[in-house]
Amino acid sequence: MAVALKTAVIFLSFVSAVAKLQQFHRTFHTFNKTLEEQATSELNFQNYALVNQNALQLTPDTANNNAVFDLRNRSGRVMFRQPFKLWEGDANSNDVVASFSVSFLVNMFPVNGTPGEGLAFLITPTITIPDNSYGQYLGLTNQTLDNLTTNGILAVELDTVKQPFDPDDNHIGLNVHSVRSVVSRSLTPLNITLAPPEPKFHNVWIQYDGVSKVIRVYIADQPLIDSPTPPMPETPIIQYSLDLRKTVYRESYFGFAAATGTSVELNSVLQWNITIYQEPRPKSLALTIELAVGIPVVLTLAALGAFLGYRLYKKRVVDRSKSNILSRLRTLPGMPKEFRFRELKKATNNFDEKRKLGQGGYGVVYRGVLPEDNVEVAVKWFSRESLKGEDDFLAELTIINRLRHKHLVRLLGWCHKNGKLLLVYEYMRKGSLDMHLFTMAGELLSWTMRSKILAGVASALHYLHYEFDQKVVHRDIKASNIMLDSNFNARLGDFGLARALDNEKTSYAEAEGVIGIIGYIAPECFHTGKATQHSDIYAFGALIIEVVSGQRPGTKVNGFQFMVDYVWSLYHEGRILDVVDKRLGDDYNADEAQRFLLLGLACSHPIASERPKTHTMMQMLTGSTPVPQVPHFKPAFMWPAMMPIDDLSQATTINTTTLSIS
Template structure:
């Protein structure tokens, strides 16, 4: 039995996706090319599934699905972009996730550890970072796959001239922490057919507990660009080991959907009672949190939930400013005060949201600097956790640097002003604030702009106080941050320092001056290597954003480009400190010597690290603060 439109109550169908013509149509099902281009969509099983727990138990699962990717006969630009099987933490489809982002991420979020995303991609369009236009890949928090497997060698073509169905099996062993992916093509997919012993397309050791949320949604995502195609799921089987609940019940849930197999979910008696009791517990406010809130120094303002609900029009999607791994931010207006605000609503599970909320509040509560986004207050009612921030009317820096042709690019004087302001904020949190905070996620999308286009450092979602390591509330595993901004030593230690923040700042400086993202390939180089090559050839000003059309101060541009390279030095001890950065930006101190060739990364000895007071490494526990 094919999928029916009535199956909508079994799925969350997001954006341009639909259930139509007996299939899950992950991007539009239309014969008109104008309705197909530049689209993204997701279809997810309606309930979150528990994949790991606090006792380090990880669920095993097996899934098989049957897909058909159809090229559009009127498409003149080839086929694209592709689709993916996904594990995601929430129901939000990232904005601007069409094209190369496959409905997984977007330019602002790609590579961010807070995405908590795992995907098996079926890619049909070659980007600069792809091996070809016919491959599968394993993706973690990014569209840059950690493993790619071209399919042509196996005689498989994702988008053949004549439509073809493909059967894919994804098998995860929660005990041995291994992931395997198998794939075959066949005319008539049979949902009960066992997976083959080969070919194994992907085999990877992987602890998903370090990647995905404890409770996650499973399903499919896809996108199109200027090149278009249709992405159909014809059937889906899913078996997940259900982890023990609080009273020790072990449940196995099975879902069999489409192609002649009815829905089946097996639950043991007593589970519903546990859910009811758990819900009752969640509705009561935790006295521990209330006590912590009341004891904070310089206690911020307490807002009523009803006022924030009214201010955001009941958290209407049209008022959503952005989202991260910890919550969603909405614009609001407090009508009685005629005050515009940004309201962050925490969205992880009950325990983690409390950790996130307290971690953010206890540090940012006392931060006071003109170039930081200001916290206005908090709300905790009936288990709902919210933080209220000053609203930034000009949004984030990246939306002005990476804008479309319909919007004028950011003037040079404003770019210089913003970089100087962020440098001042970074010096404050590193050296002048009594707790010494490390931000850990410096990038253009985390720099907000007020009405005067002053840069305000925000989204401290991965930040932590160096001296407060043993009392941190939240824990993030792996290397947090965004690819392109992460210092090389962090990939070895998994720990952050003030020097690694400087590396991220250097990436931002180059991003703002050049108008290019750090992971952009220019010829054979990524951005930082490209600028370094121009420096070596004494042509560094050729790196300045072409959209400025020469309207910039050459001496300032050269100073910032060299500063960006100095901050991007592969070896942490060679990067300038924030005090020097401030003086360099103001012109009162010359830029330090930048060698013509980018130095090789050298791992410092343990003694050298311990002996450098400004290289104090944070441990694996993280206090989280976000805008």
């Protein structure tokens, strides 16, 4: 990193010497200060904006629009407290005005599946948000102020609701004095969806050249919150000639605004980088030409130098780190066998396609037979051709090697050779739970089998959360990760996402954005970007309903987007047993089924602190403890919510990876 920083400093010093710019620069890699600290330092918060869970949350949101606290038709702003001088002289001068470069990472998520309304980067003469600036006004203007040239507003909007003057409900626009964009572009042709039903992140770059007086806007998806920032696209999605002198006030504020309308969505900024070059008045045409030609060239060289320096530094550090980790792994007590690659190649018949058990985004699993012992195994080959693949491999190996429980898939060995990364597991003859629930290849699971499977998974989860010497958050509880042995005993597997936590200090594991399958993901994860024991419990609740009903969590039934909402509606109507898998007929225990479904709803409570603990879940499954009182209406998800008592300790950041073979 020192190489990169030194390179950047040298080039930026050269930029300053050549252009003699008055530069303001801030980089927020995260927003980890408290609201009070931020508000008393550089940022001003208006209306419903706040800092929460390492992000600027500009508007409140909820998973239930019928919440007691109505979060519709709200707006918020976050602005720098200090104004910036953007031009000199009078409004009719042709002098050079300020240049600026802004980039930020946003997350816009409609919890109920209906977006509303959007977010904008903003330049404004006043720090105060207008009254009634919700809905289509995006926290920028209101019915009175909109389209007045005196309002001095310039904004780049990310809009998720179509107005009569908009191209669609998924566009980016440049707004001058009005929410009616002077130019807008639909993002749909680029396969970019601002507020999709699955959580996504978007990088936005805004560059204004005060010499040529042109503004350019770029946008690109970023899969996960801490994935590498994608390169800025070569072609801007918006390019527009604009004279700041004739658009904004001499002194203006920079920041963000957002609003909700009749629908509610999460509008948050997770990272923010801003540089403002406050240009002095040029002394001659020659200086103007120097600035016009020199600045872009030097800035490009600066960026290239910093990038190359950082890449070199990162490669050296990672290579050294991986070598040390592998050396330590070989000496860990209880470490399973280290296989040679040729052994596994022979065991799987040269990784024959016919031996393939499953495949996901991070690897392939093959069935194999170890010739020496004639033992069947499952061999997972990590297929990602990047350093991230090693992260996945090492994370899974270092955690699961020490876990010992009858309801966890047992690790038998590993292989790391010349970039080839493989793990060897005990082979589960009956395959995965989802195969039996949803495919013709499986067999119909009896009620007794289903009951036994749920009890086994609950026992494994309790071991991970409380009985192992470190708390372990699995982070990927789902039917495809539940393996079944020859007697249909459940074995929880796939620990590529699992993370070990310090029992004394940590109850949160840092997540790469939001990982998993919609329906299993707890609502708070879309705000925190973190997984906890409580989010594991939420996923187990989805699994309970899935096993009892024979329907995936994301199945849409009777107008409900998720099975949990449908089950809650049946519970309210006194018909909860209507959801039991029809293939069972009457061959199930009605009392158990009702108890299981109520436990599933209790685990699916939108408020994390209201969910049961694993030891209580185990007792409820056996009937030794009654299921807690479950409200007949699904409670509203409220954010920010009080952090559960056992999560109040200071969290230690744990680096994470994503891995899911499904």
